[in-house]
Amino acid sequence: MTDCVKLNEIGTIYSGGTPRTSVTKYWDGNIVWVTPKDLSEVTSVSIIDSTRKLTKLGLKESSAQLIPAGSVVLSSRAPIGYVAIVDVDFATNQGCKSIKPVASIYNRYVYYYLKSQTKELNQRGSGTTFLELSKAAFSNFEIPICPLLEQKRIVAKIESLFSRLDSAKDSLERVRQEIKRYRQSVLKSAFEGKLTGSVKFEIKKICDVGEVITGNTPSKRRKDYYGGDVNFFKPTDLNAGILMYGSREKLSKLGLEEGRFAKAGSVLVTCIGATIGKTAFMNEDGAFNQQINAVIPQKEISGKYLYYFFISKGFQDALIEGASSTTMPIINKTRFENLIVSICDLKQQIKIVESIESRFERSKTLEEAVEQGITKIEQLKQSILKKAFEGKLVEPDPNDEPVELLLERIQKEKNKINF
Numbered sequence: 001m002t003d004c005v006k007l008n009e010i011g012t013i014y015s016g017g018t019p020r021t022s023v024t025k026y027w028d029g030n031i032v033w034v035t036p037k038d039l040s041e042v043t044s045v046s047i048i049d050s051t052r053k054l055t056k057l058g059l060k061e062s063s064a065q066l067i068p069a070g071s072v073v074l075s076s077r078a079p080i081g082y083v084a085i086v087d088v089d090f091a092t093n094q095g096c097k098s099i100k101p102v103a104s105i106y107n108r109y110v111y112y113y114l115k116s117q118t119k120e121l122n123q124r125g126s127g128t129t130f131l132e133l134s135k136a137a138f139s140n141f142e143i144p145i146c147p148l149l150e151q152k153r154i155v156a157k158i159e160s161l162f163s164r165l166d167s168a169k170d171s172l173e174r175v176r177q178e179i180k181r182y183r184q185s186v187l188k189s190a191f192e193g194k195l196t197g198s199v200k201f202e203i204k205k206i207c208d209v210g211e212v213i214t215g216n217t218p219s220k221r222r223k224d225y226y227g228g229d230v231n232f233f234k235p236t237d238l239n240a241g242i243l244m245y246g247s248r249e250k251l252s253k254l255g256l257e258e259g260r261f262a263k264a265g266s267v268l269v270t271c272i273g274a275t276i277g278k279t280a281f282m283n284e285d286g287a288f289n290q291q292i293n294a295v296i297p298q299k300e301i302s303g304k305y306l307y308y309f310f311i312s313k314g315f316q317d318a319l320i321e322g323a324s325s326t327t328m329p330i331i332n333k334t335r336f337e338n339l340i341v342s343i344c345d346l347k348q349q350i351k352i353v354e355s356i357e358s359r360f361e362r363s364k365t366l367e368e369a370v371e372q373g374i375t376k377i378e379q380l381k382q383s384i385l386k387k388a389f390e391g392k393l394v395e396p397d398p399n400d401e402p403v404e405l406l407l408e409r410i411q412k413e414k415n416k417i418n419f
Contacts, residue, residue, distance in 0.1 A: 003407070004144050006140050006143075007110075007139055007140070009414070010110075010143065010414075011099040011101040011414075013099055015135050016064055016092030016096045016098075017093065019061060025057055026057060027052065027055065028052075029053050029054050031054040032088055033053055033054045033092065033093065036075035036095045039073065039096070046086065047085075054091055059091055066090075067100065069086065071090075071101075072098065072107055072111050074097050076133040076138060077131065078130055079122075080121050080125050080133050081121055081122065085107055085111050102414055104148050105151070105410065106151040108155045112154075112388065115385060116382070116388070124137040124141065144391075145403065146391070146396070146403065147397075147400035147401045147403065148401070157394050158384060162381060169374060175370050176367070176370050187309075190355060191342050199344050200345075202344070203341075204341050206295060206340075206341055209295075209298055209306065210298055210306065211296040211298075212336060212337045213294045213296065214333050215290050215291070216289065217259075218251065218255045219258070224252060225254055225255030228254075228256075230250055230256045231250065232251045232289070233287070234247070234249070234288070235291050237280070238275075243280065243307075251287055255287075262285070262294040263282075263285050264282050265282065265297065266294050267281055267294070267295045267297070269292065269310055269336070271292065271293045271330065272290070272329070273329065276323055279310045279311050281303055281304055293336050301349070302346060305349040305352060318340065
């Protein structure tokens with residue numbers, strides 16, 4: 001498999017566009033309109049639907065194009081690399097590029113090749129705010145070709161191997177879910193007093209056990225507010241189920257003067273957005289943004305106890321139930337402060353935390369093995385794709401059509417399309 005051709009030599013390339021969103025007659029039609037977000041949610045090779053759809057007028061009065069069914073679509077920005085085959089006639093927004101291969105090129109072959117080239121496609125992207133793959137860069141991206149029957153054998157082999165790997169991954173995912181259920185069971189038992197014997201709980205509000213502070217973001221226009229060594233936590237830094245250390249972004253001491261600060265031992269809870277409820281215990285001092293409330297525990301309250309209570313299903317359900325939702329879920333400071341916590345004396349809090357952590361530690365080794373297994377499966381898939389397009393996955397058949405004749409036929413098919 002040494003012959004490579006450009007994508008625009010094996011099919012027709014399409015870009016996308018977006019009709020004006022303010023014009024209602026352009027929207028809610030029956031034309032599938034694919035975006036990178038739609039592609040990010042695809043779990044199989046092909047799709048037939050999209051979140052939003054265009055009307056014929058919306059298609060006509062925009063730069064969107066009607067693309068034939070069976071085309072391969074790639075997200076060309078935010079991010080570059082999601083791929084799918086669309087099994088109906090469709091359009092895309094400008095964040096996608098598509099190719100309808102000629103008859104001599106198997107669309108699933110193109111799909112898997114693009115899946116194998118995420119890194120290389122990103123290297124062809126350009127831009128300052130975000131990388132974008134232009135139509136020209138996509139059109140000139142090279143693909144190795146081989147006879148049609150060999151293309152189909154390669155795809156069949158890839159899918160056979162992927163099927164086995166997916167079965168193994170499904171099993172690991174089930175174990176992962178069992179670990180989550182086990183941990184929630186531990187938390188439930190802990191806060192019912194079943195792990196440490198007789199425990200006397202009091203029902204209190206969050207504001208009765210700690211000071212609640214809502215974060216903010218110092219002005220991004222002030223470059224001197226950033227780049228120091230002060231943690232500046234955002235929801236992406238909070239990972240429920242583990243304790244949190246340093247943040248990705250840092251403030252300067254000057255920036256901290258404009259921020260909101262909490263000391264190590266406090267608990268951070270996301271109270272705005274899609275990740276509402278995401279929680280972390282602070283092992284380091286730091287500031288935090290406006291999506292987060294910090295709970296600074298009173299003297300006789302353990303921050304770790306609050307952390308484990310906050311990640312329990314009962315509390316998470318109550319938090320989400322208390323949130324109002326317009327464009328995004330949000331629970332304001334007052335509602336958050338009034339959420340209920342089961343509290344016991346400090347000695348019992350420490351004992352409960354120790355019981356939880358000892359049980360969580362037992363499941364940690366299994367969890368790490370599961371995560372390593374899932375990572376290994378993804379690595380194996382990339383290895384399979386690499387071998388496939390290096391000609392090392394299936395043996396060539398001497399009875400197949402020579403590549404020279406294939407190239408001639410592809411050219412004739414392209415000429416027929418362009419005629």
